[in-house]
Amino acid sequence: MFTSCADPATLEGLSWLLCYLVTGKQIAFYWSFLTVLTLLAVTAPTALAFGFVGAMASRSSLAPVSLIGRGYTAMVRGIPDIVFFLFFVIALDQGIEWLTHQIRCPDWTEPVRQGLEFRVCPEAKVPPGHAPQVVHQIYGFALAVVTFALVFGAFAANVLLGAMQAVPRAQLETAESYGMTPRQVFRRILVPQMWVYALPGLSNLWMILIKATPLLFLLGVQDIVYWARELGGAKTSAYAFPHPDWRLYYFLVLLVFYLCMTRVSEIVLARVAQRLSFGQATAAGEAQRKAAA
Amino acid sequence: MTKLILTTALLALTAGGAFAQQTVRMGTEGAYPPYNFINDAGEVDGFEREVGDELCKRAELTCEWVTTDWDSIIPNLQSGNYDTIIAGMSITEERDKVLDFTQNYFPPAVSAYAALTADADVKSGVVSAQVGTIQAAHVAESGATVLEFATPDESVAAVRNGEADAVFADKDYLVPIVDESNGEFSWAGEDVQLGGGIGIGMRESDTELRAKFDAAIQTMKDDGTLNTLITKWFGPEAQTF
Numbered sequence: 001m002f003t004s005c006a007d008p009a010t011l012e013g014l015s016w017l018l019c020y021l022v023t024g025k026q027i028a029f030y031w032s033f034l035t036v037l038t039l040l041a042v043t044a045p046t047a048l049a050f051g052f053v054g055a056m057a058s059r060s061s062l063a064p065v066s067l068i069g070r071g072y073t074a075m076v077r078g079i080p081d082i083v084f085f086l087f088f089v090i091a092l093d094q095g096i097e098w099l100t101h102q103i104r105c106p107d108w109t110e111p112v113r114q115g116l117e118f119r120v121c122p123e124a125k126v127p128p129g130h131a132p133q134v135v136h137q138i139y140g141f142a143l144a145v146v147t148f149a150l151v152f153g154a155f156a157a158n159v160l161l162g163a164m165q166a167v168p169r170a171q172l173e174t175a176e177s178y179g180m181t182p183r184q185v186f187r188r189i190l191v192p193q194m195w196v197y198a199l200p201g202l203s204n205l206w207m208i209l210i211k212a213t214p215l216l217f218l219l220g221v222q223d224i225v226y227w228a229r230e231l232g233g234a235k236t237s238a239y240a241f242p243h244p245d246w247r248l249y250y251f252l253v254l255l256v257f258y259l260c261m262t263r264v265s266e267i268v269l270a271r272v273a274q275r276l277s278f279g280q281a282t283a284a285g286e287a288q289r290k291a292a293a
Numbered sequence: 294m295t296k297l298i299l300t301t302a303l304l305a306l307t308a309g310g311a312f313a314q315q316t317v318r319m320g321t322e323g324a325y326p327p328y329n330f331i332n333d334a335g336e337v338d339g340f341e342r343e344v345g346d347e348l349c350k351r352a353e354l355t356c357e358w359v360t361t362d363w364d365s366i367i368p369n370l371q372s373g374n375y376d377t378i379i380a381g382m383s384i385t386e387e388r389d390k391v392l393d394f395t396q397n398y399f400p401p402a403v404s405a406y407a408a409l410t411a412d413a414d415v416k417s418g419v420v421s422a423q424v425g426t427i428q429a430a431h432v433a434e435s436g437a438t439v440l441e442f443a444t445p446d447e448s449v450a451a452v453r454n455g456e457a458d459a460v461f462a463d464k465d466y467l468v469p470i471v472d473e474s475n476g477e478f479s480w481a482g483e484d485v486q487l488g489g490g491i492g493i494g495m496r497e498s499d500t501e502l503r504a505k506f507d508a509a510i511q512t513m514k515d516d517g518t519l520n521t522l523i524t525k526w527f528g529p530e531a532q533t534f
Contacts, residue, residue, distance in 0.1 A: 008333075024334035094372065110498075116391055117496050118372045122315075125373065130316040133357055220361065220369075230324065230331065233446035236469040238326035240333040245450050 050153025076154030159201030318375035323360035383488030397490025408459035415482035418458035
């Protein structure tokens with residue numbers, strides 16, 4: 001990066017370290033923090049959407065819809081995350097390729113499964129084989145987001161279902177007596193009031209989601225754990241910057257990062273809880289009213 | 294679901310156009326210097342990078358390098374995430390059952406034990422090796438207790454930490470580690486010759502691609518460029534063809 005870093009062998013002490021910290025590999029490590037943050041930023045709302053739909057399905061009066069909703073939460077909640085991550089991503093990836101294969105290569109005669117091999121026609125590869133590596137990485141990342149959202153959506157669905165049932169019946173009855181339709185009651189009364197009951201459960205999920213991001217590494221996404229392990233390993237002179245085993249320091253950085261993330265989240269969530277309790281018929285809302293009075 | 298089918302159909306229509314030249318995705322581990330490693334610029338580097346690029350040039354293929362965990366390197370090939378395994382993988386009968394190999398581009402190599410003391414017990418002690426390697430299989434047969442690790446680097450670290458009495462790996466991988474350890478590591482036991490050389494692993498159905506690489510390897514062997522590269526990366530004492 002800097003001209004003074006051109007020949008690392010001549011460097012010593014602090015200037016060596018400075019040059020080491022700006023190598024392409026280190027920069028990739030710094031970018032991977034952004035990968036994790038992006039995952040959180042995209043997954044959290046998606047999981048919430050999955051949860052919301054799941055919760056609505058579960059309390060639907062139509063038996064099949066309710067069955068699907070309850071089946072989704074029961075299944076995903078019952079399967080260990082790691083099993084789900086390993087199985088679902090492969091199944092999703094191969095499912096998409098199988099579908100494209102059916103569309104693009106109807107004349108293909110060879111079987112898709114040949115022993116241990118999964119072989120679709122070259123045109124059906126998703127992403128296409130000639131696509132640059134970055135497209136493959138984005139695709140892998142998208143698969144990871146869907147998987148995370150599906151898993152955490154199931155937990156969110158249960159939390160939201162509980163929250164919907166916790167809204168005082170009297171509130172809904174009042175709305176009905178004003179002549180609101182069930183849809184209006186749901187949208188105007190139930191949903192705005194349920195968040196305060198959902199928040200403790202959702203904040204738990206958020207914390208667990210933060211701590212679960214290292215699972216990205218299992219999905220082949222080059223996240224901070226991948227780079228910490230790769231960079232921290234002992235390096236011989238085959239590398240421009242040889243160093244002994246530094247995994248301890250790299251993982252220490254990750255530890256600090258995750259602690260900071262959870263601390264910031266705690267502060268933000270506390271504020272959100274305060275905001276949501278405002279004017280609610282709960283103990284917290286009542287306490288706020290008394291304090292103000 | 295309908296939306297998914299629609300989007301994939303749309304993708305099918307838009308992406309179908311550009312198939313002028315086939316891209317071969319080269320799968321490697323990126324953690325096994327000097328065979329393959331990720332250099333400080335963040336790119337795949339090493340002996341296999343140079344050999345692979347030269348082979349692609351001779352076979353007139355466009356190649357793209359991909360890194361993956363050693364542990365899942367064979368399943369990922371079979372599910373089509375890349376097209377070749379070029380990762381210091383020795384040709385063995387067991388692997389030949391699930392993969393096809395090109396002819397070897399590296400002669401049968403010796404494996405060696407490295408330990409903190411030269412008299413370490415490699416016959417009945419605890420010996421670390423990378424999971425799924427011929428070395429791990431050899432240790433298991435030798436009567437020693439095998440301790441497997443996901444990466445070669447971790448298997449070396451296990452000896453430093455005292456978890457294992459010795460590490461067993463390709464000698465070419467261990468030489469720089471032992472030489473640069475300032476006397477911390479020394480060779481133990483006797484060197485063992487394992488495997489039938491290193492070849493490029495491919496899906497059994499990819500016979501055409503295998504023929505191309507086979508031919509390219511042969512030309513590199515014939516004009517001596519392969520030997521030059523071996524000497525460049527593994528030193529003048531390395532075995533050549």
